Amino acid sequence: xxxxxxxxxxxxxxxRMFRTVVQSIVAPVLSTSLYFVIFGSxxxxxxxxxxxxxxxxxxxxxxxxxxxxxxxISNSSFAIYFPKFTGTIxxxxxxxxxxxxxxxxxxxxxxxxxxxxxxxILATASLFVDLEIAHPFIMVAFLLLTCVxxxxxxxxxxxxxxxxEKLTIVPILVIMPLTxxxxxxxxxSMLPPAWQxxxxxxxxxxxxxxxxxxxxxxxxxxxxxxxGMAITFLAACLLFVRWVFKTGxxxxx
Amino acid sequence: MQxxxxxxxxxxxxxxxFEALKNVSLAINKSEIFALLGxxxxxxxxxxxxxxxxxxxxxxxxxVDGHDIVSDFRLTRAKIGLVPQEMxxxxxxxxxxTCRFSRGLFGKAANPEHLEKVLKSLSLWDRKDTxxxxxxxxxxxxxxxxxxxxxxPDILFLDEPTAGVDVELRQxxxxxxxxxxxxxxxxxxxxxxxxxxxxxxxxxGVINHGEIILVEEKExxxxxxxxxxxxxxxxxxxxxxxxxxxxxxxxxSDDRQALTYNYDTKGEHTGITDxxxxxxxxxxxxxxxxxxxxxxxxIFVDLVHKA
Numbered sequence: 102x103x104x105x106x107x108x109x110x111x112x113x114x115x116x117r118m119f120r121t122v123v124q125s126i127v128a129p130v131l132s133t134s135l136y137f138v139i140f141g142s143x144x145x146x147x148x149x150x151x152x153x154x155x156x157x158x159x160x161x162x163x164x165x166x167x168x169x170x171x172x173x174i175s176n177s178s179f180a181i182y183f184p185k186f187t188g189t190i191x192x193x194x195x196x197x198x199x200x201x202x203x204x205x206x207x208x209x210x211x212x213x214x215x216x217x218x219x220x221x222i223l224a225t226a227s228l229f230v231d232l233e234i235a236h237p238f239i240m241v242a243f244l245l246l247t248c249v250x251x252x253x254x255x256x257x258x259x260x261x262x263x264x265x266e267k268l269t270i271v272p273i274l275v276i277m278p279l280t281x282x283x284x285x286x287x288x289x290s291m292l293p294p295a296w297q298x299x300x301x302x303x304x305x306x307x308x309x310x311x312x313x314x315x316x317x318x319x320x321x322x323x324x325x326x327x328x329g330m331a332i333t334f335l336a337a338c339l340l341f342v343r344w345v346f347k348t349g350x351x352x353x354x
Numbered sequence: 355m356q357x358x359x360x361x362x363x364x365x366x367x368x369x370x371x372f373e374a375l376k377n378v379s380l381a382i383n384k385s386e387i388f389a390l391l392g393x394x395x396x397x398x399x400x401x402x403x404x405x406x407x408x409x410x411x412x413x414x415x416x417x418v419d420g421h422d423i424v425s426d427f428r429l430t431r432a433k434i435g436l437v438p439q440e441m442x443x444x445x446x447x448x449x450x451x452t453c454r455f456s457r458g459l460f461g462k463a464a465n466p467e468h469l470e471k472v473l474k475s476l477s478l479w480d481r482k483d484t485x486x487x488x489x490x491x492x493x494x495x496x497x498x499x500x501x502x503x504x505x506x507p508d509i510l511f512l513d514e515p516t517a518g519v520d521v522e523l524r525q526x527x528x529x530x531x532x533x534x535x536x537x538x539x540x541x542x543x544x545x546x547x548x549x550x551x552x553x554x555x556x557x558x559g560v561i562n563h564g565e566i567i568l569v570e571e572k573e574x575x576x577x578x579x580x581x582x583x584x585x586x587x588x589x590x591x592x593x594x595x596x597x598x599x600x601x602x603x604x605x606x607s608d609d610r611q612a613l614t615y616n617y618d619t620k621g622e623h624t625g626i627t628d629x630x631x632x633x634x635x636x637x638x639x640x641x642x643x644x645x646x647x648x649x650x651x652x653i654f655v656d657l658v659h660k661a
Contacts, residue, residue: 103428109458113451120446188442192501195406196459197431354368354409 106198110206111213114180118214125176126218129168133222136164137229140286151288152319157230162313163285164226169219169244170251170280170305174272177211177255182268185259185352194353200346208252215248233316239324240315246331247308253338260351279305284313289321304334356384358509358540359405364414366400366564374400376564377414382509387531387541389551389572392561398544399439401561402511406436418509432461435507437498439514439544445487449478449497452486453504460505472503475530492519499530509540516550528554584615584626586633587642596636602629613640 118125141157148156184190193203226232234240262268283305289297300306301322311327314320320327345352359382366375375397382388392398403409405416407427416423418430444452453469473479476496481489486497495515502510512531516524524547531541531554545551551558551572558575560568568575591610602625605614617624633640 103461105458105461105463109455112458113447113455116451117446187445188438188440189444191408191436191438191442192456192459194408195431195434195436197428197461198459199428349410354403 103198103202106196107202107205107209110193110203111210114207114210115213117180118176118210125214126221129172129218130221130225133164133168134225134229136160136167137226141229151291152317154317154319155230158232159288159313159317160286161223161226161230161232162316163283163309165219165222165244166247166283166305166309166312167280167285168222169215169247170276170308171272172218173211173215173248173251174255174258174276176214177208177252178259178262178268178272179255180207180211181256181259182262190352200343203346204253204256204342208249208256211252211255212245212248215252216244219244219248235318236315240312243308243312243315243327243331246328246335247312250331250335250338253335253342257338257341257345260345263351279303284309284321288319304330307331308334355386357381358384358419359542360417361401361405362415362417364401364404364416365412366397366404366409367412374564375404378561378564378566379414380559380566380569382540382542383557384540385535385538386556387535387543387554389555389558390542390544390561391548391551391558392544396561397564398561399513400564402436402513402542402544406434406511407431428461432505433508435502435505435510437495437502437510437512437515439517441491441494441498443486443489443494443497446485448483448485449473449489449500450482452497453500456501457504460507462505468506469500469504472500475533476500477526492523495519495523496527499527503534507539509542510534512541512543512545514545515543516545516547524550582617582624583646584617584629585644585646586613586615586640587644588612589639589641592638596638598636599629599632602632613638 137157137160140160144156150156151159181190184193223232258268258271282300283303284300289300289306289310292300307322307327307330310321311324311331314324314327344350359380361378361380364375364378365373367373378397378401380401390398390401400409404411405418405423407423407430411424418433421429423430444455447455450469450473453473454464457465457469470479473482476499478493478496478500481493486494489497499512499515516527519527528550531543534541541554543551543554555572558568558570558572559566588611592606592613593610595604595606595613602615606612607614615626615629617626
């Protein structure tokens with residue numbers, strides 16, 4: 102194992118985050134705070150409770166997931182796409198590193214950033230609403246699984262993209278709708294039966310549901326199923342990344 | 355002489371069917387400066403990229419210090435430093451940080467003393483805290499060399515390292531390359547400046563259309579393939595070369611004021627004495643003469659043209 106390489110990539114990526122602290126941390130925290138103000142206070146005041154939880158508190162897990170998912174994809178896709186774009190990727194490709202080490206460096210750093218953002222948003226949310234975390238370890242497990250899975254997904258996206266448009270098109274046209282329709286701001290049980298069934302095809306539903314359960318023990322689907330789906334998504338991303346490195350897809354000619 | 359890079363029957367065919375390398379075999383000796391010359395698209399960069407691990411080979415094998423570049427990639431890549439043809443730099447990163455990153459990436463523990471030595475040798479020490487984007491093109495090129503040397507490689511690939519740099523900087527880089535050779539580093543250089551190969555190389559390889567067409571010691575190459583030219587500046591204009599001198603294949607200049615005679619440096623008998631005697635017999639007088647020897651560039655152009 103080339104630990105020096107993992108450390109070098111990780112440290113380099115973390116330095117990039119601190120160099121762009123406003124974009125990396127302040128911006129997602131600010132936008133999430135605005136969600137709290139608009140949905141939690143303005144609209145939430147007209148909705149009393151969902152499953153015995155005040156609306157402001159109810160949306161906290163969903164908002165954390167929303168930020169964590171979008172930031173994970175954005176951070177890791179940019180981390181690998183930018184060296185491809187500038188040509189500095191040659192150094193990683195010619196270095197004595199395995200794909201696992203490259204992943205640990207890039208995805209590890211991107212996931213760390215996402216966890217930091219998630220934690221800050223959680224702390225910020227506690228300023229607006231009353232929070233309780235019924236199962237803190239499961240909450241951390243869901244948070245980590247989601248961060249790593251979406252960072253892996255972003256990594257794949259960054260490798261696949263051969264232009265800035267492609268880099269942004271998937272998060273905007275696919276991930277954002279899935280996240281908004283995945284129960285961030287509502288419970289799936291509030292939807293008409295047909296839409297409830299359709300929602301079950303949205304993988305984000307399982308992540309948000311499981312994460313919310315760790316807070317309030319309320320879930321749209323069973324926690325075991327949520328956990329299973331999260332692990333399946335992680336495994337699928339890992340397998341795809343392994344294939345990318347084995348074949349050199351979009352990296353090596 | 356110990357072989358440090360052994361390329362055997364290397365073929366590279368790209369997805370579109372273009373065959374960039376055709377059964378290339380080449381041995382690079384330890385601690386030599388090897389210049390790989392060839393026109394654009396000849397396969398130089400493909401060859402380098404395969405040895406460094408950025409491009410996959412189609413057929414053949416490459417051994418670096420006896421280790422296969424595919425199965426033992428960790429060992430082989432750790433020994434190699436690469437300065438690419440393009441100038442990709444991490445624009446927002448400082449010189450020091452980007453070099454530290456390179457060292458770590460290649461599996462070496464931090465060593466500020468070594469980085470300091472490298473940066474000083476490339477006159478970059480006073481710019482160590484400068485972001486790459488604030489550096490000139492020549493300075494960026496130096497940073498790339500510093501990054502390649504950060505992990506103390508045994509083998510250094512320089513893919514057109516002095517393209518676009520000024521004369522002074524080029525001389526500095528040549529000195530760095532010579533110093534590396536003295537330290538035992540093997541240097542493989544591709545360049546469009548044949549003068550560079552002439553100045554630096556111990557051996558020269560010429561590649562064209564994906565095939566190695568020649569590998570030779572530079573001195574021997576210039577001795578064996580180099581031609582000499584004798585130019586005689588005539589006292590009076592000449593209408594034509596007298597038929598009696600036809601065997602010398604003399605060329606009359608456009609102003610009919612000079613005769614040029616090409617002779618082979620390999621030959622024991624150059625024919626110069628006989629030519630001068632016969633010119634005197636033909637009452638052709640000259641008031642000056644000069645000789646010139648073909649450069650590596652002439653030899654290279656000749657080789658590529660023939661191929």
